Amino acid sequence: MNPALPAFRLPLPADEFLSRYWQREPLVLRGAADGLDHPEPDLLAGLALEPGVEARLVRGSEEQGWSLQHGPFSEDELTALPERDWTLLVQSVDCYLTEVSLLLDSFDFLPAWRLDDIMISVAGDGGGVGPHFDRYDVFLVQARGRRRWKLGPVCDPYTPQRDAGGLRLLQDMPVTDEFVLDPGDVLYVPPWRAHWGVAEGGDCVTWSVGFRAPSAVELLERLTDTALSRAPEQLWTDAGRPTPDSPARLEDGDRQALARTGTALLDDPSVRAEALGALLSEPRQASLDFAVDMGHILAGGPDTALVRHGGVRLVFQDGEQGPELWLNGQRRVLARDETDLAELLARKRRITEAELAEVLTPGGEALLEEWINDGYFERA
Numbered sequence: 001m002n003p004a005l006p007a008f009r010l011p012l013p014a015d016e017f018l019s020r021y022w023q024r025e026p027l028v029l030r031g032a033a034d035g036l037d038h039p040e041p042d043l044l045a046g047l048a049l050e051p052g053v054e055a056r057l058v059r060g061s062e063e064q065g066w067s068l069q070h071g072p073f074s075e076d077e078l079t080a081l082p083e084r085d086w087t088l089l090v091q092s093v094d095c096y097l098t099e100v101s102l103l104l105d106s107f108d109f110l111p112a113w114r115l116d117d118i119m120i121s122v123a124g125d126g127g128g129v130g131p132h133f134d135r136y137d138v139f140l141v142q143a144r145g146r147r148r149w150k151l152g153p154v155c156d157p158y159t160p161q162r163d164a165g166g167l168r169l170l171q172d173m174p175v176t177d178e179f180v181l182d183p184g185d186v187l188y189v190p191p192w193r194a195h196w197g198v199a200e201g202g203d204c205v206t207w208s209v210g211f212r213a214p215s216a217v218e219l220l221e222r223l224t225d226t227a228l229s230r231a232p233e234q235l236w237t238d239a240g241r242p243t244p245d246s247p248a249r250l251e252d253g254d255r256q257a258l259a260r261t262g263t264a265l266l267d268d269p270s271v272r273a274e275a276l277g278a279l280l281s282e283p284r285q286a287s288l289d290f291a292v293d294m295g296h297i298l299a300g301g302p303d304t305a306l307v308r309h310g311g312v313r314l315v316f317q318d319g320e321q322g323p324e325l326w327l328n329g330q331r332r333v334l335a336r337d338e339t340d341l342a343e344l345l346a347r348k349r350r351i352t353e354a355e356l357a358e359v360l361t362p363g364g365e366a367l368l369e370e371w372i373n374d375g376y377f378e379r380a
């Protein structure tokens, strides 16, 4: 087994990737990832047996028709799978297997809050989820075996889709590009771009690094909830108002002043910091139940001093009272001597002794001890 930890290297300057491809164009990156031998298919199948783990089993093909089942699955169901035409997909593997989450440190050409999760699929020969589009960016990292990817046009909400045994598939996907990915190859697919991956040969494992893009509804909901929790009971006042030209009308000046009274808190920087810090630091799976496999991490990274549990999401930002760190939806206003440590912890999941030594102060040490006791971090 290759003991290397999972890593991805963008083989072009980050500026060029961001300006030409990110959210715009697909890109094949040959040999850009490494350290993907673990987890083996059996371990992934084991995760799909656990209640609380989001897992799906897709069977079939365009010729036979499709079926979608949701986990948790029984061991008998998974061992009875045929040779071909199935895919088992396990969501948020980074939360359960901390060593998998370390791949996310390689995506530091994007802000950490933009990362969502790592889904891993295992497929028999011919397995795939059919022609579809996703609404978020994805890096599809081939870990084992081979997968043929077909790309189609850019879709939109009106692109015709069909229900195929519970899957939302495209009515039609004219193929614009086609590639076969070998282990270590990566395909970046922007949102809305039609794609379809089919395993060529069995034992096909693909990691999908997915990104988080909150909707306007989600953002407005969080901003208004936070604003409402701070809104004063005080009623509208208009002492010294001018005589109205037309008492029947809601005049422009009143309309603007009323609307401003209602929305002023939405523009308040501290409301924004609280609403967005809480939203963006909420983990997909709020559980620290899965142990950190430190033996595995040390085998691939002997210089490891500290690891963040895969179920922890951090957002570092400037708040009303200075820098603050949001950890799984909870705010910590930082003392001056905790700030460098907090910034490092939010930036990297695996931290070396040298990196830690550079930022550790007595205050930082106490904070780290607290978070280690809470299970958010683990010392090597």
Ligand code: SIN
Pocket (backbone or CB within 6 Å): 087, 120, 121, 128, 129, 134, 138, 195, 196, 197, 206, 207, 208
């Ligand atoms: C897969 O890993 O089989 C599917 C991933 C995707 O198409 O988004």
Ligand code: CO
Pocket (backbone or CB within 6 Å): 132, 133, 134, 195
């Ligand atoms: Co997809």
